[in-house]
Amino acid sequence: xxxKEVGRENVTIATKFFPRTDPKNxxxxxxxxxxxxxxETKASLVRLGIECVDIYYLHRMYPESVVTxxxxxxxxxxxxxxxxxxxxxxxxxxxx
Numbered sequence: 271x272x273x274k275e276v277g278r279e280n281v282t283i284a285t286k287f288f289p290r291t292d293p294k295n296x297x298x299x300x301x302x303x304x305x306x307x308x309x310e311t312k313a314s315l316v317r318l319g320i321e322c323v324d325i326y327y328l329h330r331m332y333p334e335s336v337v338t339x340x341x342x343x344x345x346x347x348x349x350x351x352x353x354x355x356x357x358x359x360x361x362x363x364x365x366x
Contacts, residue, residue, distance in 0.1 A: 284325035289332050300336040304345045311354050326355040330362045
């Protein structure tokens with residue numbers, strides 16, 4: 271693996287979490303929970319072969335009716351506190 275070749279301290283690793291959907295649910299197809307975020311984060315770490323992601327992004331915002339950006343930020347902060355990620359960001363977030 272590339273990281274092992276160059277050394278973990280020499281790379282910055284960023285990855286993303288994409289909102290899950292339940293296609294069977296026509297009224298509210300989006301699925302979110304802290305437990306889902308935690309599970310997906312741990313699965314990413316295993317796939318990447320690392321213990322901590324440097325920058326973890328929520329790739330696209332959920333509708334506010336599912337979860338607010340503030341709640342997601344709070345959940346990401348918990349991942350920082352657990353040592354699973356160092357920092358986080360949001361992609362395609364807007365005030366609309």
